[in-house]
Amino acid sequence: MSIPSFEVNLPSSETSEFSSQVHRLRDMWRLVTLNRKVAFGLGILVFFVLVAIFGPIILTKDPNAFSPDILSPPSATHWLGTTQTGQDVFLQVVVGTRVSLLLGFITGLVATIISVVVGLAGGYFGGVIDDVLSMVTNVFLVLPGLPLAIVLAAFLPYKGPLTIGFVTVITGWSWGARVLRSQTLSMRSREFVEASKASGESSMRIIFFEILPNEIAIVAAELLGTIIYAILAETGLEYLGLGDVTTVSWGTMFYWAGNNDAILLGAWWWILPPGLCIAVLGAGLAFINFGIDEIANPRLRKEPGPKVDKISKTREVAA
Amino acid sequence: MRHLSRRIGFYLVALWASVTLNFLIPRLTPGNPAGSMMARLHGRVSPQSLHALEIAFGITHDPLWSQYLQYLNNLLHGDLGISITYYPTPVAAVIAQEIPWTLMLVGVSLVISFVLGTLLGVLVAWRRNSTLDSLFSPLFTFFSAIPYFWLALILLYILGYLLNWFPINGGYDTTTTVPELSPDFIWSAFQHGILPAFTIVISSIAGWLLGMRNAMITTLSEDYVLMAEAKGLSQRRIMFAYAARNAILPNITSFALSLGFVVSGALLTEIVFSYPGIGYALYQAVENLDYALLQGLFLIIAIAVLGANFLADLIYVALDPRVRLERN
Numbered sequence: 020m021s022i023p024s025f026e027v028n029l030p031s032s033e034t035s036e037f038s039s040q041v042h043r044l045r046d047m048w049r050l051v052t053l054n055r056k057v058a059f060g061l062g063i064l065v066f067f068v069l070v071a072i073f074g075p076i077i078l079t080k081d082p083n084a085f086s087p088d089i090l091s092p093p094s095a096t097h098w099l100g101t102t103q104t105g106q107d108v109f110l111q112v113v114v115g116t117r118v119s120l121l122l123g124f125i126t127g128l129v130a131t132i133i134s135v136v137v138g139l140a141g142g143y144f145g146g147v148i149d150d151v152l153s154m155v156t157n158v159f160l161v162l163p164g165l166p167l168a169i170v171l172a173a174f175l176p177y178k179g180p181l182t183i184g185f186v187t188v189i190t191g192w193s194w195g196a197r198v199l200r201s202q203t204l205s206m207r208s209r210e211f212v213e214a215s216k217a218s219g220e221s222s223m224r225i226i227f228f229e230i231l232p233n234e235i236a237i238v239a240a241e242l243l244g245t246i247i248y249a250i251l252a253e254t255g256l257e258y259l260g261l262g263d264v265t266t267v268s269w270g271t272m273f274y275w276a277g278n279n280d281a282i283l284l285g286a287w288w289w290i291l292p293p294g295l296c297i298a299v300l301g302a303g304l305a306f307i308n309f310g311i312d313e314i315a316n317p318r319l320r321k322e323p324g325p326k327v328d329k330i331s332k333t334r335e336v337a338a
Numbered sequence: 339m340r341h342l343s344r345r346i347g348f349y350l351v352a353l354w355a356s357v358t359l360n361f362l363i364p365r366l367t368p369g370n371p372a373g374s375m376m377a378r379l380h381g382r383v384s385p386q387s388l389h390a391l392e393i394a395f396g397i398t399h400d401p402l403w404s405q406y407l408q409y410l411n412n413l414l415h416g417d418l419g420i421s422i423t424y425y426p427t428p429v430a431a432v433i434a435q436e437i438p439w440t441l442m443l444v445g446v447s448l449v450i451s452f453v454l455g456t457l458l459g460v461l462v463a464w465r466r467n468s469t470l471d472s473l474f475s476p477l478f479t480f481f482s483a484i485p486y487f488w489l490a491l492i493l494l495y496i497l498g499y500l501l502n503w504f505p506i507n508g509g510y511d512t513t514t515t516v517p518e519l520s521p522d523f524i525w526s527a528f529q530h531g532i533l534p535a536f537t538i539v540i541s542s543i544a545g546w547l548l549g550m551r552n553a554m555i556t557t558l559s560e561d562y563v564l565m566a567e568a569k570g571l572s573q574r575r576i577m578f579a580y581a582a583r584n585a586i587l588p589n590i591t592s593f594a595l596s597l598g599f600v601v602s603g604a605l606l607t608e609i610v611f612s613y614p615g616i617g618y619a620l621y622q623a624v625e626n627l628d629y630a631l632l633q634g635l636f637l638i639i640a641i642a643v644l645g646a647n648f649l650a651d652l653i654y655v656a657l658d659p660r661v662r663l664e665r666n
Contacts, residue, residue, distance in 0.1 A: 157348065158355045161647050163598075165605060166620065166639045167359075170632055173624045174363050247483060254485050255606055259624060273488070277610075282495050282506075290495070294488030301483025309479065312552075 057310030063303030067296070071120045074113040082106065082114040082267045093288050100288035103279045111267050112292045118180070118268035119297075122253055126184040126191070127246030133188065134195030134245075135238060139226050141196070142203025153200065159193035168252060172261035179263035183256050187249045195241040202237055206230050236315045243308045247301050254297060269293035345651050349644050356640035360633050361409050365402065418637070419630030423622045429634035432619060437601070437638070439509055440608070440615035443531055444600045447538035452593050455543040459550025459589075460582045463558065475551065482544035487606035490537040494610065497533060504533045507612035534611045538604055546589060553585035560584070587658060594653050598646025601639050 086105035093100045099108040141152035168186040175182045206212060207230075215225045231238070256262055257270025260278075264271050272293045281289045400408070412418070418429035462471045498506035505511070510526040557563065558581050566580045601616055608617030616635055623631040 154348075154351070158352045161349075161352050161644055162356060162359070163636075163639045163643045166636050169605070169620060169624060170360075170363060170636050173627075173632060174629075251483075251485050255487060258487060258606070259609070259621065261624070273491075277491075282491060282499055285495075285499065287492075287495055290488070290491050294485060294492070297488070298480065298484040301485075302480040305479050305483050306476075 054310045054314060056306045056313065060303040060306030060308075060310060063299060064307065067116060067120060067300050067303075070113060071117040075117055078110055078113055080107070080110055082111045083265070090284060090286055099292050100286070102275065102289055103281075103284070103286070108272075108289055108292060111272055112269070112296060115268040115272060115293065116296065118266060119250065119253070119270065120300075122180050122184055122268070123246050123250035126187045126249040126253070127242060129184075130188045130192040130245045130249070131195060131238065131242045133192040134199060134241065135231065137192070138196040138199030139203050139230060139234075142200040143207055143222070143226050143230065145204075145207070149200075152196075156193050156196045156200070159190075160197060162190070164190035165252065165255065168256060169259065169261065172256055172259075178261065180266065183253050183262050184249075186256065187252045191245050191248050191252070195238075195245060198237060198241065199234060202234050203230060206233060236311055240308050240311050243304045243311075247304050250297060250301065254293075269297055341655070345648065349648050353641070353644055356644070357410070357413065357637065358406075360637055360640070361406055364629050364633065365405070413637075418634035421623075421631040421634075422628040423619075423626045423631060429631050432631060433616070433634055433638055436615050436619045439613065440601060440604065440617065443534055443608075443613065443615065444538065444604045446531075447535040447604075448542070448593075448596055448600055450535070451539045451542045452546055452589070452596070454539070455546025456550045456586065456589055458543075459547040460554055460577060460585075462547065463551045463554030463585075464577050464581075466555065466558075471551075474547070478544035478547050481540060482548070484541055486537060486541035487610050489541050490534070490607050490610040493533060493537055505530050509614040530613070534604070534607050534613050537607050545592075549592065550582075550585065550589050553588055554581055557581045557585040587654075590657065591650050591654055594650035595646055597649065598643035601642035 083106060086101065086107070088097060088101045089105045090103055091097055091101045097107050097109065099112065101107055102111075137152050137156060141149040141156070168190050171186045171189070172178075172182055175186075212225060212229060215229050220229070253262070254270040254273065257264075257268060258273040258277060260274050262268070262270060262274075264274055270293075273290070276286070276289045281287075416430055418433070421427055421429050421432050424432050458474065462474050465471055494506055497503050509530050510523060511530075514522070514526070560581075563576060563580050566576045571580075604613075604615070605617035605620060607613070608615045609621045612618065616639070619631065620635050622628065623635060
C-alpha cells in the first residue's frame with residue numbers, strides 16, 4: 020500500500036527518518052480507521068484479545084470444577100448456565116478464549132511464516148529452487164486438508180494443542196506460499212530489486228527487507244485468512260475429540276457437549292456461546308481482511324463511481 | 339498439448355505423494371496402529387488366531403520397503419484391507435456403500451449453493467451500495483466465519499428438536515423403510531437430507547456470493563460494459579451477457595475444485611446429523627482406531643480432489659482463450 024498524498028508531501032530533505040515514520044504511521048492509521056470494515060473488525064478483535072488476556076486473571080475459579088447445579092439454564096449465578104456435570108459455561112467460554120485464540124494465532128503465524136519463506140524464496144531465486152518449492156507447495160495444496168488433519172491427529176500418540184497446531188500448520192501454509200510466489204515473481208525484475216542486486220546486497224536482505232515490505236498487504240491478508248482457517252480447523256478437530264479433552268477451549272466444549280448429547284437434553288446454552296464467539300471473531304477477522312482488500316484495490320471501495328451511478332439511474336427510470 | 343502432459347505428470351506425482359503419505363503416516367508415528375490393535379486383543383484370543391488376524395489385516399514384520407511394494411500392489415488390485423468397525427467387510431465395500439450418500443447430499447447442496455450464491459453475487463454487485471448490498475455482504479461475511487458443524491447443531495436443535503419439523507439423525511427411517519428404490523424410501527431419504535443440505539448451503543453460499551460480487555465489480559468498470567450501455571442494450575443483457583459472463587470464470591474454476599471436496603466436504607455435518615456417508619465413516623474409523631478404513635477413506639478423498647483439480651485445469655483452458663493462446 021503506497022500512500023500517494025504522503026509521497027508528494029515529502030518535505031525536501033530536512034525531515035528526519037523518525038518523523039517520516041510517524042507520518043506514515045499516522046496515514047496508515049487514518050486509512051485503517053476511515054475504513055468502517057477494518058474499524059469494526061479491529062474492535063471485535065481487540066475485545067477478544069482483552070478477554071483472552073484479562074479473563075482468566077479476573078475469573079480465577081477452576082473452569083472444570085463440578086457443582087450441584089446440573090444443566091441449569093442461564094441465571095444470575097450462572098450467566099450462561101451449566102453443563103451436565105455442573106461446570107459454569109460462562110467461566111469455560113472466558114477461560115477457553117485464551118487457549119483458542121493463542122492456538123489459532125500461533126498456528127496462523129507459523130503457517131504464514133512458512134508460506135512467506137517458501138513463496139518468496141521460490142519466486143526470487145527461480146530455477147531449480149523454484150521448481151522444487153513449487154512442486155512441494157502444489158502437492159500440499161491438493162492434499163485434502165481436514166481429512167489429512169484428522170488422519171494425522173488420529174495417528175499421533177500425543178493428543179493436545181501441539182498436535183492440533185502442527186496438523187493445522189501442515190495443512191494450512193500452501194495457499195499463501197502460492198500467492199506470494201506469483202507476486203514475488205512479478206517483483207523480481209522491478210528496478211529497486213535490480214538496484215539492490217547491483218549494490219551488492221545479500222539475497223536474504225533483498226528478499227526480506229526489499230521485497231517483503233512491498234507485499235505486506237498480501238501477507239497481512241494471508242495471515243488473517245490462515246488464522247480463521249486455523250481456528251475453524253482446530254475447533255473441528257477438538258470437537259472430534261482429537262485434542263486434549265481436559266483442556267478448556269471452545270473446541271473441547273463442543274466435544275463434551277456433543278458427547279453428552281446436549282442437543283437432546285435441550286441445553287442450548289452449552290452449545291450456543293462457544294460457536295457464537297468463533298463466528299463473531301471469525302467475522303471480525305474477515306472484515307479486517309475485506310477492508311485491507313478495499314484499501315489495496317480501490318475498485319472494491321464503497322464510493323460510487325460516476326458510471327455505476329448512471330447505470331442505477333437508468334434502471335430506476337426503466338423500472 | 340505440452341501443457342497438458344506436464345499437468346498430468348504433476349498429478350501423477352501428487353497422487354504418488356498422497357499414496358506414500360498414506361502408507362507412511364501410520365508406520366512412522368510412534369503409536370503403531372497394528373500394535374495397539376493387537377494389544378487390545380492379546381490374552382483374549384489364542385496365538386494362532388492372533389497370527390491369522392495379523393495376516394488378515396496385512397500386518398507383517400517385513401522391512402519397510404517390501405511392505406511398501408506390497409501396499410502398492412494391493413492398491414492396484416483394489417485391495418484396501420479389512421475394516422475393523424464393520425468387520426469382516428473389506429474397506430472397499432464399506433466405501434462403496436457409503437459414498438452414494440455423500441455424493442447425493444453434498445453434490446446437490448453444492449449445485450444449489452453455487453447457483454444461488456453466484457446469482458445473488460451478480461445482483462448484489464449490480465445494485466452496489468443499495469440496501470441489498472449493504473445488508474447481504476456483511477451478513478454473508480458473518481455466515482462464512484461460522485463453524486459449519488456448529489450451525490448444524492443449532493439448526494438441529496431449533497428445527498429438529500424444538501419444532502420437530504425434521505428427523506434429527508440418520509439418512510432414512512430405519513424402522514419403516516429399507517434402502518431400495520421405493521417411493522417410501524426416497525421420501526424418507528429426502529426428508530432426512532433437507533436439514534444437512536440446508537446447513538451446507540447456508541455455510542458455503544457466502545464464498546460464491548462474495549467471490550462473484552468482487553469479480554463483477556471489476557468487470558463492471560470495463561470499457562466493453564460502457565460500450566454495451568452506449569449501444570442501448572437492455573439492462574438484463576448487460577448484466578448477464580457482458581458483465582457476469584466475464585466475471586464468472588474464477589467461480590467456475592472454484593466450482594470444479596469444489597467437486598473434489600464433494601467426497602470429503604461435509605465431514606463434520608455428516609457427523610453431527612449421524613448421516614451415512616464418508617464423513618460419518620471417517621468418524622467411526624477414528625473412534626474405533628480402524629486404521630485400514632481411515633487410510634482407505636483418505637485415499638478416496640485424495641483421488642477425488644486430484645481429479646477435480648485436473649478437471650479445473652481442463653475447464654480453465656477450454657473457457658479462457660487467453661490461456662490457450664498463451665500456451666500455444
